[in-house]
Amino acid sequence: MDIQGILKTLSLSEEAQMFFTLLSIRLGIFLAFSILSLLLGRYSSGIISFVIRRIFVKQGTKISQQFIEPFKQGFQVTGTLILLSLCLYFLREYQAIYQILGFVLSISLVISAALLASRLSRQFILSYGISLIQKLGWNADEFVLILETAVNILIGLSAVLIFANIHNINLFALVAGIGIGGIAIAFAAQRVLEQLIGTIVIYLDRPYLPGEYVRVNFNVQQPDVYGRIESIGLRSTKIRIAARNTLLIVPNSIMATKDIENISRGKKVMVLLYLDFKKVLEEQEKALVEKIVLETTNTLFGIDPGSTKIALLIPKDKPGSRARVSFFILGSNEDSTQLRKRLLELANKKITKQFGEHGIQFEVTEPTIYVDSPIPI
Structure with a gap:
């Protein structure tokens, strides 16, 4: 039995039958496009990566690896919600359904987009912001944490304003009402x-x-x-x-x-790295190597003062000299520790540059080792 037959069986008026017939058709179209949106949303990150590689021919691959692939799931969820929101176009004539579904999808989309924007901004700051802040002569370690917090607050406020604008919510009246009510509650409790x-x-x-x-x-x-x-x-x-x-x-x-x-969060991370030089260093060159390494590590905020140790060795497996450098970096949480590890990568580049200026050739043949070590109580 088709839709018309079911409606006739229910003894509905012709106008009501037409209404439910159109509603059924539009709901069917909406569901079909919603399923298509769920399928296409899975390829959101791939589509964005393809567009970026086309626009930025030289840097496209690097940008995709830094900002798209690590947040693949976030792009998929946000892309799917955008497509589902567009599917609501087929239900715009039915205001009750349109407003309910629109509210649910819009708040989900705003939250998803805000979380994705927060993660992307943090990745951008860690990738490019640290070197820029250091060039300006500021303390990157603490400034970056403050900058991340400020950006997240800005993203959150923007998300609230966008959601309020979409649904015509008067934030000023809402805040004023909350303020007046808050004063009354404050006196009472x-x-x-x-x-x-x-x-x-x-x-x-x-x-x-x-x-x-x-x-x-x-x-x-x-x-x-x-x-x-x-x-x-x-x-x-x-x-x-x-x-x-x-x-x-x-x-x-x-x-x-x-x-x-x-007490539990007090910890330090021991950093151990090896620098292999292509020739046996003379006494003057050894002193220069120690001076450059000490000056570079001591300029980094967060390194345990006096913990830098440098040992110059003669490797058995190949000619030349080897410098074993070890020191401790302090971190109260995972974010600050990761940030200081990023600062150490920049310090390695600075050491390389200074060695190059003095004609000292070297290479880091082994990866930098990070060993977590709790601070004794």
């Missing part, structure tokens, strides 16, 4: 708000996580409290005090205002 704000600060800043050991002082007349974070709740943080094994419950509003020493 100031203590609760302080604890909630402290919780938000802790979750955003992440000074500690469950399972980590921290040292914090709550009273200047009492010794520091040292213990393990048991849990982080909406109102308080639970700390299992070492030795006594008792549980200390501290409101998050207090924890957010204290100086916290995170």
Whole structure:
């Protein structure tokens, strides 16, 4: 039985039959194009890579490897959502369905695009921003982290504004309403708000996580409290005090205002690299090599002061001299450690340039070795 037969069986008016017939046809077209969008969306990253290689003939492959292939899944999801949003064109006459599906797809698309933009911006900063910042004479280690945060905030605000503009949301009225309501709530429940704000600060800043050991002082007349974070709740943080094994419950509003020493995150990474010289170095050249390496590593923020060690050896398997360089870089988290590893790559280029200016030829025959080493408590 076809659609017309089903509608006649239901004894609907001719106008209603026409409405449901057109709706069924448009829904069928929408579903067909949606399936096609799901299939084509899988090739979004490949299509973008192809276009980039066509536009940028010399640098296209490098750009694709740096900015497309590492985020292949993000491009696929965003591309699929864009195609699905275009498919809504077939349902524009049915406002109820159009608005519901449009809201779901638009918020999904905005979130997906914002996450992709954040990852791309971070990759761009790590690839090109560090060298540019160093040329300007700024401290790249800390400046890059601040720049990443600022870019992410800008992307988030842009996503909110775009979503509000699409759905005609008056942000000024919404913010004003929230502000007036917030004042009333603040007078009624100031203590609760302080604890909630402290919780938000802790979750955003992440000074500690469950399972980590921290040292914090709550009273200047009492010794520091040292213990393990048991849990982080909406109102308080639970700390299992070492030795006594008792549980200390501290409101998050207090924890957010204290100086916290995170013991678990203290770590350093030992860097070990080998420089092979094509000839046996003379005493003057050895002193020059040590001077260049020490000056280069000491200019990098984050290297453990005085940890640089240089040993000049005579390799057994080939003629010439070998320099074994080792030092420690400090990092409180994975992002800062990765950033400093990137800075060391730039330091290698600087060493190569200075050796070349003095006519010293060398090569790095073995890869740089990174060994994680915890800082003793």
